[in-house]
Amino acid sequence: MTVARIAAAGLALLLATACTAPPPPRGQSSTAAGTVCAPPHGTPGAETPTTIDVIEQAYFCILGNYYSGATLDARSLLTAGFTALTQELDHHGRDLPGATMPALTGDRKADWAAFETVYRKITDQVPDLRDKLAIATLEAIVAGLGDDHADWIHGVKQPPDYYDGDGYGLGLEANVDASQADGDLGVAVPPLFVTTVLGGAARAAGLRPGDIIESINESAPFIDDRATPAITALYPQYPEARQVRLRLLRKGTGRRWSVTLQPGLFQRDLAALQVVRSKLLDDDIAYVRLTAFAPDSADRVLRAISQLRKGRTLSGVVLDLRGNSDGGLTEVTRLVSAFVHGKVTAYHCTVDGTCAASRTDDTVGLLNLPLTVLTDRGCASACEQFGSAVKDLRIGRLVGTRTAGVVSGPAQAYLLADNTLLSFPAKHHLGPNREVIDRIGVPPDHYVPLTPEDTAAGRDPALAKALTLLHK
Structure with missing residues (x-):
């Protein structure tokens, strides 16, 4: 927002x-x-x-x-x-x-x-x-x-150009997203492992995707398969930053070792920061990764699919929403409307049960293509509104893991006398079937979790499953 x-x-x-x-x-x-x-x-x-x-x-x-x-x-x-x-x-x-x-x-x-x-x-x-x-x-x-x-x-605001993928400037992303680390760790599933090495201290220390984090500052991230507060050390609030000591296991070789990583900003791959990225897979599948439902993102997705469609017949679309945790309802509605018309995409309700329906924008042209959507626990808020519409309206299939369950309702900001902002929802969000999604999330149609072994080998089982579904 x-x-x-x-x-x-x-x-x-x-x-x-x-x-x-x-x-x-x-x-x-x-x-x-x-x-x-x-x-x-x-x-x-x-x-x-x-x-x-x-x-x-x-x-x-x-x-x-x-x-x-x-x-x-x-x-x-x-x-x-x-x-x-x-x-x-x-x-x-x-x-x-x-x-x-x-x-x-x-x-x-x-x-x-x-x-x-x-x-x-x-x-x-x-x-x-x-x-x-x-x-x-x-x-x-x-x-x-x-x-x-x-x-x-209120308080210190992070700079407008500040980006820190793991919340610590270490150059790694683990399989616990920041919304989990800030809130309900009960949804975290062991083991905790590195999914991406972005650069910085993590790259300098030789970390690789698939490396399992066995301890953080000498404390286990999971005990009896339950997440512990130790995980939150990787996700401090800006501008807090302290060095962190990790104990790691590389299952492919059996190597165990410890590293101390000093946080700090580092140069990111600018291409990886693009909100919309696309490519052709298997010569007939449009793959589009959308990292946020930012302004104009729906039209950018549709333009990307149109470009990939030129000169060929597409068999379907894979929309990768993993890690997408921000954006607005307008972009969600426009993107849903490219796959179906004349439907309710969500409800926003008062406490007495009076609900206003959000409907498809039928001025958006239909793609008339099969759809699969990749989701994970990093898919939150606007992303979950899109995922629930896809599932409830049967316009595609969700592949991956359950979404975050962070979608209480659209927030409105109010100015306080000290020039700070108070923000909260005036209405509660429900899915197209009037179901509560907040705290529950949207379950995938095909549960395909990522494993350390897949990550280390560079495999993407959820994407592979999505391609299989579209080729049936």
Whole structure:
């Protein structure tokens, strides 16, 4: 999701008029403090310190605009925030005898007032920690939603040209995608192995695809086939970066060895960073790899297929969506519409079950070609919307592994008074058959996982299966 930022002067005008204006227009909501919770317009100024007033604005913004805000037990958010507050105090060795959660009754405004009173008493006693406590509290309130499309965007922003395939600048990609490392590691399946060596420290250390990572900083990535927090050491948040020590096994030779990799940026292959890449396979199959449903990506895919179709008869299309975890609904709809017309591609629903249907764009010309789609746990969000449409509408077959289950709903950004952005869905996503995909994912029609042996040998079993299906 791309969000605009608003100028400081524009923000001051917006807040000043909001205090005296009639009820805000559609798409905005007033907080108890009188400020407006509204999408940004323009570019905001520099961030200012997060205060209890900003936390209040975010709290009422969530209750007024989040998908289930009308029915949400707000006490759960305040409890999450207060828990983080006390943990931050303890982390700094500054716990206080009065840092006790106030009694909450379920009255949202009264509960906020009680929370704010205690919060101010605490922070007044540790003024040097005020900023850290505010950040920890608001982060926890947003995390308390348990929504994979809810976020508070603040602090250090990674540069616009920054790309780090494994999250660490080591030049490797493993078989656990970053969304798993940041969230539910329960979906990770052993062993943890290198799938690609991109360059940098990993290449310099001689790592190869298929090498199994047996330990990370002396800790096992899996115990009893269950993922451990050790994996997250490979996926820190920007700009954190610490050297990492890996214990590796190369099954083909039986070699075991350890390397210490120092993170750092490195030159990437620019061709590998292209959103759309295509080639002809077996003289009659159009293979297209799409790494994100970025603006204009659907048309670029269709142009690539058209180019491959010139002068020959194609037997089908392989669309490789493995690792595709970003993009917008418009591009999903346009690409689905190249394979079917007159269908519902998804539903976006309010908490009371009122749903708006997203339909195919029947101005897009039909390809009239068989389709197979390659998916994995790195296929998330917009990618899962596409995959569920392909499966439910029977316009193709999915090959690979289940998708990520990270598709709660399209997120909307709201500007807070400290020039940070709060982002969450106003509606919940359902597939074309009205099924929940969030946290569950879309299962493949043909389960074909990647193995270290296949990776080491340069084999792609999912692609091979897709080609077999199209040639039947």
